Amino acid sequence: QQQVKQSPQSLIVQKGGISIINCAYENTAFDYFPWYQQFPGKGPALLIAIRPDVSEKKEGRFTISFNKSAKQFSLHIMDSQPGDSATYFCAAADSNSGYALNFGKGTSLLVTP
Amino acid sequence: ETGVTQTPRHLVMGMTNKKSLKCEQHLGHNAMYWYKQSAKKPLELMFVYNFKEQTENNSVPSRFSPECPNSSHLFLHLHTLQPEDSALYLCASSQEVRPLGLFFGEGSRLTVL
Numbered sequence: 001q002q003q004v005k006q007s008p009q010s011l012i013v014q015k016g017g018i019s020i021i022n023c024a025y026e027n028t029a030f031d032y033f034p035w036y037q038q039f040p041g042k043g044p045a046l047l048i049a050i051r052p053d054v055s056e057k058k059e060g061r062f063t064i065s066f067n068k069s070a071k072q073f074s075l076h077i078m079d080s081q082p083g084d085s086a087t088y089f090c091a092a093a094d095s096n097s098g099y100a101l102n103f104g105k106g107t108s109l110l111v112t113p
Numbered sequence: 114e115t116g117v118t119q120t121p122r123h124l125v126m127g128m129t130n131k132k133s134l135k136c137e138q139h140l141g142h143n144a145m146y147w148y149k150q151s152a153k154k155p156l157e158l159m160f161v162y163n164f165k166e167q168t169e170n171n172s173v174p175s176r177f178s179p180e181c182p183n184s185s186h187l188f189l190h191l192h193t194l195q196p197e198d199s200a201l202y203l204c205a206s207s208q209e210v211r212p213l214g215l216f217f218g219e220g221s222r223l224t225v226l
Contacts, residue, residue: 100171
């Protein structure tokens with residue numbers, strides 16, 4: 001059973017636009033929600049993460065929005081650049097009782113010039 | 114060398130071969146992980162080691178055999194693999210056995226003929 005559902009599978013955005021990737025989860029014990037960025041030929045790298053005690057976290061052009069009641073969270077990339085073209089993975093975990101990150105299937109983002 | 118280093122980066126093997134993947138972390142972390150990344154599927158946790166002790170075997174077939182001689186090195190020994198085992202194998206490390214602050218290597222791309 002997939003613990004985290006991610007959409008869309010792929011996304012094309014023009015340079016300067018906003019990229020939005022959505023994730024949903026079921027396990028209410030999850031309390032840690034990171035996003036990873038993976039470029040071709042590289043391993044995933046932690047981009048930004050949020051805890052459920054806040055509804056939004058912003059780091060530069062990247063923002064996580066979190067809706068605890070809906071059990072959904074999303075990544076917004078403002079002013080998207082061609083260098084942002086990569087695969088993005090959301091994940092969720094119960095940081096107190098486990099060590100497994102439950103990943104979504106990933107979203108392939110292409111930012112066109 | 115910095116971060117998490119994996120060798121070889123690419124490996125092609127027949128189903129009767131025996132090979133090993135190597136991972137080394139230069140971050141001073143105590144926990145190390147093997148993940149499997151297949152196309153269109155979420156990253157799958159395979160094994161977890163904490164201070165050289167295996168703490169998780171996520172129902173992985175016995176044809177995959179991990180070894181952790183110390184907290185900086187992790188191996189994945191492969192024998193009699195199947196074509197469906199072809200994937201990107203990612204090593205990761207963290208300060209402690211928790212899903213926070215996971216650092217990934219660049220992966221070993223395995224092709225089983």
